[in-house]
Amino acid sequence: LVQQLIGNSTSMHLAYFKQLLLVKDLKKKDSTEDIGLEFKVDPCSMKLLQLFQRLLLSTVYNQSKKDNAGVGDEVHGAVSVLVKYVAMVQEHASQVLPVAVRVA
16 A cells, blocks of 8 residues: 555656646746646645554554564564665655756
């Protein structure tokens, strides 16, 4: 589910930035008028991703505080999921940021 939400976000961002590039190319670059495109974020998707982040980080933090002597299996699992999540966010950023820089 998280992978799908991040993938949808990536697609939405890339489509928006590509629209901006097309509109910008059609208009004069020295034009200061408003392009008129609006980026629409799905609030439910964002809230779900934020909830997932908070739950994951709180699980890692709380379990690491409890297990002073040794790290339990639950912490290893949560850290593994956290590593995968960070990799997905990094992939999202690596796809979206170059296009965003071109727009700017």
